[in-house]
Amino acid sequence: MGIQFKSHLGSVDHSLPALPVSASGNLSLNTPVGSCVDHYGRVWLADTAHNRLLVLDADLDTVLLSFGTVGNGDGQFNMPFRLLAHPDKQLIYVTDIGNYRVHILSYDEDNISPVSTFGDTPDVDLKGPNGIVYYQGKLCVADEFYEGPDGVSRLVVFSDEGDYLYDIHQITGYKNPVELLWPQGLSVDRQGRIYIANTGFNTVVRCDWQGKGIPFSATGKPYIDGLELARDVAIIQGKVLITGGKANAISVYGQNGVSQGALAGYFSPIQLTEFPQENTFLVTEPILASLQLHKANLKQVQRGREVFPVVLTQIGDERDRHGQLHFATSAAGDVGPAQENLPNEQSPTLMHWLAQQQMDQLEQQQEKFLKLTEMSGVPTWLNMGLNWQMEWMQRWQRSWLSLFIPSAVADEDESLWVVDAGNYQLQSTDNLKPNSLRSASMPLLPGSLGIAALTPLNPLPGQLAPDVPLLVVSNYLSGIVTIYQYHPFYRELIPYTAFGAQGSAPWQLNKPQGLAIDPVSRDIFIADSGNNRIVRWRLNGLGIAGLVDTFGTQGDGDNEFHTPSDIAVSEDGLCYIADQFNHRIQITTLEGQPVRRFGKPGYGTDDDHFLLPTSVEFEQGHLFVSDLVNRAVKVFDRNDECVSSFAAFGADSSKGQLWMPYLMHVRNQRIYLPDCALNRVNVYHFEAGDQA
């Protein structure tokens, strides 16, 4: 009995031509996080999910050096995260978060050499080295996942050679000690004061090197509050810049703690690094797979004003190469025809006829394109376009063919659909190989997030291919749920019906995430995360969507939720809800009556301790929970006992490791877990054993 990692979907493309090479068109990044500028004015970038460092020229035109591979040896990384250039020596510090250590690298114009690593010895035992700063011969490292008394995190202070000096467990000197939870980015100002992005509490805390809080004069508190999130902090042009402080913006504060306004036009930035040119700074946008150089005079950010910086340059190609994923959020299987409905070989049906028509048409189209590409005098750009068109057509039609006649092209059991949110598309596969994903739809609407396959109990009016399940897709940004059907004549997904829309009224949705289909009634259950509730919709016999019920309000009691992110429904009529920010699983009836709940907040990879459980699925008497901060998939029996688990933090694609797992799908004991930061879908197998 247990969970075994089998494979992953989503191709890994970190190849580079011989260096130096232009950064344009040659550089595919995978969730880059850290950056710094070295003594030569060159830019270093942590290409985190690719487990390497890149060095670029000061203009970000050319990739000069690439350093590192995945692993835990010298010069190897598992998620190189933040970078720091020593101000005096030719040294770069790299927090290697998945290996729980910090690297010291030396460099000259042509080479990078490992010097040493520190922090992974038993006496220090870093649990999640993230942000790092330097001041007067000392380093301070944010140990994000350290578990101190009551679960608090810590800062760890080292000499600049990596010798351990002491810990800081809480920030003192204020009315009550200020606790740290999941500290990420750090920064120092010219006076050496440390600023901490204290992510767990949505604050930025300021202290000295002994951990004594330094109040902001405007509030008298040693922290900035009222932030939507605090992912990172940087002191730039004398201002306090907080990424995540406001959605799609960088919050700007004075050093007195007063909000000045914001820099606008961002996506989801993390690290900011001051750049040598006037009013310029580097921004990493991990989700966009991009490093950008921006220019803005922060003096203009005042009185709540929003300023749009000038984007001087950016690097990182689109993540749309074959088989690549870009912010994969969810997966669905079970989209092939139900076994009992499969057409009989001896009695051809409309579906077989359609399939044959498609195959014939595909062959004809291929012939046409081949003739065109073989013609002499066809310009190169046209030839390339035609080849691309043909290839796209092949993979697209192959995907649809697998729906109709799975046995002809694949094992139906292995078909899977993935919401590739960053590329606005569905991708599909029928063989679970890393590079097997193929575009399989017209562009999805931006913001598409969750997906579920819905086979109505009876064919619905206007359902053009009843053998092909409908696909229900939630949209996080617009609050709309769209139900798509396959149109056999257009050979395309088209909307069948849609409902929801942004708001808090019963029929509206706010940041809907995971979906579940009741296997008995086929009702649609939605985790309406922004409204802290579950909503239940139904397609009636006429195909009209109607609201059945909503249940839950914000809170931490029975039938109260704090950002429910996913839901599963069992055949015996129970709802299993990932009550994400309450760190627990709630179980209710289909009508929302509380049945029980379980889970305690805390670290743990093989028990009922949860930290932001994000996704749930129920299959064959087992509840599967994806536990985000613990980077674990846990399986529970009907007594809420954890019977199996798989946990691994990191970016090693060969080991099923996880960084930001999102909405899971389980089918026939296979666990499909999209990781939106690693840009892949991990596939695991669960063997129930005697306890099934």
Place this chain on the structure above:
Amino acid sequence: MSVFARASAKRRKDRQQIEQQGNSMGAVSEADSEELLETIREVIRKTSADPKMDREAAVEHLNRLQEKHHKLLSGKCITGP
């Protein structure tokens, strides 16, 4: 009570404050969202009213739908999980 519970309580309080300020809703306004919903329904009406509509015309409808969403949501981000 663990630090996790205290942090959860603070986040809930923060969120209530943000809701009181009227800033809790998602990336688009209610009106914009309603408009997007209506554009989806319009495509459904068109494609269902004429199931034999030329494929190119149908695809054009779908493209326009996507473009409209993209324009309205440009620069917005999925911040979960």
